[in-house]
Amino acid sequence: MKNALAWMGSNWSSFTLAFLLAVAVWIIANQEQNPVQEADIRNAVPITVTGVEDGLVISNTLPVSTRLRLRAQQSTWLSISGEDLLVTLDLSGLGPGTHQVPLHIDVATKALVVSSNPANVQVVLEEERQQEVAVKVILEGDPLVGYSTGVPISQPSRVMAQGARSAIERISEVRASVPVSELRDAFDGTISLTAYDAE
DSSP, X not given: OHHHHHHHHHTHHHHHHHHHHHHHHHHHHHHHHSOEEEEEOSSOEEEEEEOOOTTEEEOXXXXXXXXEEEEEEHHHHTTOOGGGEEEEEEOTTOOSEEEEEEOEEEESSSEEEEXXXXXXXXXXXXXXXXXXXXXXXXXXXXXXXTOOOOOOOOSSSEXXXXXXXXXXXXXXXEEEEEEOTTOSSOOOOOOOEEEEOOO
């Protein structure tokens, strides 16, 4: 027994070298049969925005998707789909102001994210505001010959505008534009409202 242990002890370095060589041969063989490839995902991946604090709103335009470049073995590439990728823009804990926020990327397969475009997103957060504004009805066009227009009435006559503080404070009026050039009867319908600033 002692001789066997002594023999193993004296040959331990040989055993270790043989094991490492076997592992290296296995890795090389696996790489040849299933090589690692790096490529861009064909379709842009949607960005999910989370964590906006109560009382705040995003006041700038954000990208809706990002382009990803992944590194994975060939067999993994054959099974990667959009459902395996989740890109999140987490705004938790951020207050009013301008922030550079990194995208958080989760990959459900054995793949490594090499890059994303964009990788960071500029986000402007502002306090949310409400303001009651009168509705101004604008008649567009001229009535047909023999017809005339009366005084337009909006119901409701005032509406509540809600959004980022800077945008709400710029509102000078809210308009409801009604085309009258083809009307042959009184108009009673739903009109989309548009907010305007002083300019």
